[in-house]
Amino acid sequence: MPASPPPLTEAALLKMPASAYMNADQLAFFRRRLEALRDEMLSNAAETGVHLKENETFADPNDRATVEEEHMLEQRVRDRERKLLKKISSAIARIDSGEYGWCLETGDPIGLPRLLARPTAEYSIEAQERHEKQEKLHA
Template identity: 90%
Template structure:
């Protein structure tokens, strides 16, 4: 019986030759990483919903204010995660279409170190820096 191949590690990924960029093993590695991030965020969102639905009555106004502050912070975190979830889903679609790992602006490789740090990256470092500079000029 054939054994299933061991999952690719970050170290093994980085040791691959440039000619192997975005091969099936690398795409499977990033798909698994993105799916794990997505699943974690969805789990966090479900937990937040349960926590926010708890309707605790506090006699002390300070306790109530503290709880409301915690809820606001929690909702802010979830809002950030919701935006990140859109990026994760977009990255997964790019894996399916064969566009993952390539800069949307230049078509150049984004690079494995950048994708390991930010698996939802759509641009190479240089293109991202140009986008950020343009944003500063518009602001």
């Protein structure tokens, strides 16, 4: 059985011609990246759960307040990560359906540099800017 080729690197990905946009190698690259991000977050969430369950007793109320503040901060971070996990799952589903890499609004390519920076991107930069302007108007 022949050895499989090494995984695509960011540099090799960016050197591909525009006609290769969202080919099987690129989709596999982004799937690996999204799955690694998801696995890292799930691991962090498990560690937080263990950390928050640790019952510490403090003689000094200031120490207790500091620990409670740290716990609140951790919970906010995990809440953001939960939202990102949903976006990761959505992005993986778009890979499976053949929609990944294409703007949900315009159907135009999102672009490799944008996807490398934000692999969960659903919109081209222009469409994202329009969405953000609309949010500001309605906020």
